[in-house]
Amino acid sequence: MSEENARIDKWLWAVRIYKTRSQASEACKRGRVIVNGIQVKPSRVIKTGETIFIRKPPVVYTYKIKELLQRRQSAKLAREYYEDLTSVEELNKLKINEKLFFSRVKGSGRPTKKERRILDKLRGD
Secondary structure (H helix, E strand, O other): OOOEEEEEEHHHHOOOOOOOOOHHHHHHHOEEEEEEEOOOOOEEEOOOOOEEEEOOOOEEEEEEEOOOOOOOOOOOHHHHHHHEEEOHHHHHHHHOOOOOOOOOOOOOOOHHHHHHHHHHHHHOO
């Protein structure tokens, strides 16, 4: 099932790093996808063994390409095509950002006046 060459936007979509191919293309155009230290266009052909850095603020994910892929696979199979090299420090940035959000129990109804004020303060309104 391995291919000889693949476009970076197609590969990012096929291994489920991005939900749609257009999102993968847009990330490339905005300079958020870096292959071997160089920002790439969506049409760049990638090879096995290359390292990809993907900036999804606040985290920079790092992946190493094991095999190339043209068609979208299930999530379980897609993990076999890349190696996740993202550091623990980068992943901890997600946990820090989670704490900044006000959370409520799902299905608890509309926020009270006090909760509304807290939400407004967090948003800066």
